Amino acid sequence: MAIPRLQLVHIVKSFPGVQAVQDVSIEAYPGEILALAGENGAGKSTLMNILSGSLLADSGRIWLDGEEVDISSPRRAQELGIAMIHQELALIPQMTVAQNIFLGREPRFASGLLVDSRKLLQQAQALLDPLQLDFSASALVSDLSIAQRQMVEIAKALSFQARVIILDEPTSALSERESDILFALMRSLREKGVTLIYISHRMEEIFNLSDRTAVMRDGQMVDIAPTQALTPQMVVQKMVGRELKDFFPKTEAQIGEILLDVRGLRSGKRLQDVSFSLRRGEILGLAGLVGSGRTEVARVLFGADPLDGGEIKLAGQVIHPHSPQEAIRLGIGLVTEDRKVQSLFLGQSVRSNASVLLFEKLTRLGFILYGRVDAWMRGAISQLTIRTPNLGQKVRNLSGGNQQKVVIARWLSINPQVLILDEPTRGIDVASKAEIHTLISELATKGIAILMISSELPEILGISDRILVMREGRLMAELNRAEATQDRIMQAATGQIEASG
Amino acid sequence: MRHSLLNFTRSNSGLVILLVLAIPLSLLSPDFLTGANLLTVALQVSMIAITAIGMTFALITGGVDLSVGAVAALTGALAAGLATSGGLGTYPALFLAMAAAAGVGLLNAALIVWGRIPPFVATLATMAAARGLTLVYTQGRPISGLDAQFTFWASNLGPIPVPIFVLIFVLILTYIILNRSLFGNYIFAVGGGEETSRLAGISPSRVKFGVYTISALCAGLTGLLLTARLWSAQPNSGTGLELDAIAASVLGGASLLGGAGSVTGAVTGAFIVGVLSNGLNLLEVPSYNQQVIKGLVFIVAVLLDYLLKRRLK
Numbered sequence: 001m002a003i004p005r006l007q008l009v010h011i012v013k014s015f016p017g018v019q020a021v022q023d024v025s026i027e028a029y030p031g032e033i034l035a036l037a038g039e040n041g042a043g044k045s046t047l048m049n050i051l052s053g054s055l056l057a058d059s060g061r062i063w064l065d066g067e068e069v070d071i072s073s074p075r076r077a078q079e080l081g082i083a084m085i086h087q088e089l090a091l092i093p094q095m096t097v098a099q100n101i102f103l104g105r106e107p108r109f110a111s112g113l114l115v116d117s118r119k120l121l122q123q124a125q126a127l128l129d130p131l132q133l134d135f136s137a138s139a140l141v142s143d144l145s146i147a148q149r150q151m152v153e154i155a156k157a158l159s160f161q162a163r164v165i166i167l168d169e170p171t172s173a174l175s176e177r178e179s180d181i182l183f184a185l186m187r188s189l190r191e192k193g194v195t196l197i198y199i200s201h202r203m204e205e206i207f208n209l210s211d212r213t214a215v216m217r218d219g220q221m222v223d224i225a226p227t228q229a230l231t232p233q234m235v236v237q238k239m240v241g242r243e244l245k246d247f248f249p250k251t252e253a254q255i256g257e258i259l260l261d262v263r264g265l266r267s268g269k270r271l272q273d274v275s276f277s278l279r280r281g282e283i284l285g286l287a288g289l290v291g292s293g294r295t296e297v298a299r300v301l302f303g304a305d306p307l308d309g310g311e312i313k314l315a316g317q318v319i320h321p322h323s324p325q326e327a328i329r330l331g332i333g334l335v336t337e338d339r340k341v342q343s344l345f346l347g348q349s350v351r352s353n354a355s356v357l358l359f360e361k362l363t364r365l366g367f368i369l370y371g372r373v374d375a376w377m378r379g380a381i382s383q384l385t386i387r388t389p390n391l392g393q394k395v396r397n398l399s400g401g402n403q404q405k406v407v408i409a410r411w412l413s414i415n416p417q418v419l420i421l422d423e424p425t426r427g428i429d430v431a432s433k434a435e436i437h438t439l440i441s442e443l444a445t446k447g448i449a450i451l452m453i454s455s456e457l458p459e460i461l462g463i464s465d466r467i468l469v470m471r472e473g474r475l476m477a478e479l480n481r482a483e484a485t486q487d488r489i490m491q492a493a494t495g496q497i498e499a500s501g
Numbered sequence: 502m503r504h505s506l507l508n509f510t511r512s513n514s515g516l517v518i519l520l521v522l523a524i525p526l527s528l529l530s531p532d533f534l535t536g537a538n539l540l541t542v543a544l545q546v547s548m549i550a551i552t553a554i555g556m557t558f559a560l561i562t563g564g565v566d567l568s569v570g571a572v573a574a575l576t577g578a579l580a581a582g583l584a585t586s587g588g589l590g591t592y593p594a595l596f597l598a599m600a601a602a603a604g605v606g607l608l609n610a611a612l613i614v615w616g617r618i619p620p621f622v623a624t625l626a627t628m629a630a631a632r633g634l635t636l637v638y639t640q641g642r643p644i645s646g647l648d649a650q651f652t653f654w655a656s657n658l659g660p661i662p663v664p665i666f667v668l669i670f671v672l673i674l675t676y677i678i679l680n681r682s683l684f685g686n687y688i689f690a691v692g693g694g695e696e697t698s699r700l701a702g703i704s705p706s707r708v709k710f711g712v713y714t715i716s717a718l719c720a721g722l723t724g725l726l727l728t729a730r731l732w733s734a735q736p737n738s739g740t741g742l743e744l745d746a747i748a749a750s751v752l753g754g755a756s757l758l759g760g761a762g763s764v765t766g767a768v769t770g771a772f773i774v775g776v777l778s779n780g781l782n783l784l785e786v787p788s789y790n791q792q793v794i795k796g797l798v799f800i801v802a803v804l805l806d807y808l809l810k811r812r813l814k
Contacts, residue, residue: 074700075700075702090694090696090697091697092693092697092760093760094692094693094760094761095689095690095693099689099690103690103697103698103701103703104698104701104702106686113682113683113684114677114682115681115682115683115685117681
């Protein structure tokens with residue numbers, strides 16, 4: 001084979017408490033589409049952020065076209081011809097396509113003082129024309145769809161003579177037709193000798209597009225092989241790999257009658273015909289890839305997103321929560337995915353954070369009865385073993401696990417019937433994770449119906465009584481505790497088995 | 502057809518509002534649509550318009566400049582003082598006063614860029630300080646005795662007052678800076694995405710220094726024109742000018758969130774404010790009631806603009 005376009009050798013990167021990338025080596029060649037697959041948190045994005053200069057590796061070396069390079073910043077990566085197209089696009093919406101492509105490098109005249117707008121437009125259009133796109137260089141970025149904006153990013157990368165273009169799950173926000181246009185563009189770039197690295201966990205895309213597939217798991221490169229030599233099943237197995245070895249304290253709860261019954265739930269384009277039921281004392285796991293619609297289910301049930309169709313019954317009564325306030329009155333709680341932004345008031349005390357829903361009940365003549373609030377707080381702190389020096393401590397200073405317990409305490413204060421937890425242990429250390437799992441099991445034994453969304457399969461398998469798998473806004477599978485395995489969940493989540501009805 | 506009309510309305514909503522105001526006024530008051538009255542309006546508007554142009558620069562970066570009214574007063578007072586008892590010639594005095602205005606602009610930028618103080622707070626502080634300096638310098642009394650070279654700037658050339666020419670000059674210059682120059686391009690870039698701009702090799706700090714200096718220079722120029730027009734520097738002149746300027750910029754399409762705004766819009770916005778006052782005066786609406794009506798018109802104009810834009814999204 002020719003000289004590799006790119007060689008990453010013994011790359012290591014750790015974050016506090018996590019070995020994100022452990023001694024990874026990988027090569028890519030000119031005119032190749034290399035797929036990079038792995039579960040969430042396998043280290044794919046970290047590795048690619050190192051390559052594109054957003055993160056610095058702890059150790060390791062990088063060669064580009066036979067020359068060793070030091071990628072110290074995104075700017076440097078750009079100069080070397082390495083472009084990364086992130087999931088969050090970095091375009092300025094109020095400016096035109098042309099202005100965005102040549103931002104900081106505009107053609108000028110009058111000793112560089114004035115911008116040559118005509119030339120700017122011509123150069124940008126000349127760059128867009130061979131790509132055969134359906135918008136012009138003078139279009140405003142804010143008027144473009146997400147897919148079109150990705151094309152702008154690709155055109156921008158090409159304007160830097162990019163030799164390597166990295167795409168981080170580019171199709172997660174695209175429709176099928178838009179994805180096809182993107183794939184056609186990627187193939188034509190491959191013809192021109194560009195190296196494309198494509199992060200994805202959608203099997204059909206990987207097998208349609210890529211020449212070789214690299215699989216990462218737990219920060220390590222598990223396998224790199226020509227895609228033809230692989231099958232989707234093999235890739236999924238390599239992605240999942242490990243045996244279920246973590247310890248999950250599952251206490252069997254008394255599972256009661258159906259409490260929440262959801263039929264034909266629809267919301268925008270992101271949820272289509274989702275039906276399921278949830279019983280008292282049951283822990284229902286909701287699995288699927290990021291963007292598959294899991295969080296949307298939670299938001300609709302909680303009244304945070306509009307319900308466009310379908311029916312929700314709570315204890316036999318049809319409900320239609322229009323706002324979180326209504327949902328809370330009905331006894332539905334939501335532990336949100338992003339604890340720091342959506343759940344906590346970081347600069348305020350443990351007391352204010354945990355008892356914010358209690359204040360309404362414990363007031364007299366408009367004054368908060370702090371004595372009774374504190375009495376309740378002390379109970380909650382010992383029940384949930386929240387480790388805080390005092391009630392006035394700012395939540396910011398607590399560990400991730402204790403912050404999450406404060407959020408759960410808040411929901412217990414309304415005596416919830418249904419508690420939805422979205423990624424309850426994300427960013428929490430291993431010891432606290434086990435505590436949170438124990439806590440979730442305990443809540444179920446008290447008759448609370450629990451819907452738990454998680455991207456961590458061991459967690460889903462460890463404590464759920466039943467598991468739903470979503471893909472692209474639909475339910476793909478329903479598995480009971482006995483029949484669920486990591487492989488079966490991943491197969492359903494990546495679209496290798498059809499909907500089970 | 503309907504769509505293109507809406508599109509025109511979206512990009513020129515200020516002009517549409519101006520027409521909506523002007524048509525009933527010209528029907529209700531025979532004096533409104535006369536040359537003399539329109540020139541009066543233009544003269545009154547030119548000062549707000551020049552300040553609003555500078556304000557628009559700050560707004561596009563996502564900032565704001567509350568110090569403009571105080572800077573106008575300080576510049577006018579310094580110019581008048583230096584030209585009269587200071588014993589400098591009129592032009593050196595004007596030049597030094599404008600340099601002082603630029604100094605306040607640089608101070609604003611330094612506080613915002615190096616001190617990392619939010620623009621609202623930084624310019625609120627310099628507003629108080631500049632107003633205080635003006636009062637100290639003037640001892641709270643007007644400075645009069647300006648010569649003809651000074652008052653020329655508010656005289657008439659033929660039928661047209663000089664400030665209108667100054668406005669036209671400033672408008673053309675700032676239009677070129679904002680829409681044709683590299684610097685102008687970067688102002689929009691920084692307002693639309695500071696991090697993206699930084700990664701594209703643009704220095705947001707330098708852009709902000711430029712923007713607040715331009716805003717202060719526009720305010721200073723307004724101060725000189727106000728002084729020339731009153732034949733004296735008033736320590737309290739320019740009070741509330743910052744609010745008129747922000748109102749004009751926003752009516753002209755500037756966004757307080759940054760990334761959007763235009764100098765022609767700012768001038769249109771200033772004319773909306775001016776035509777409304779003039780019309781209410783002609784209709785003999787009591788001045789207390791005028792304030793209420795102005796506030797309501799402002800709300801309606803901004804809501805209308807918001808609804809039009811959202812409808813086309």
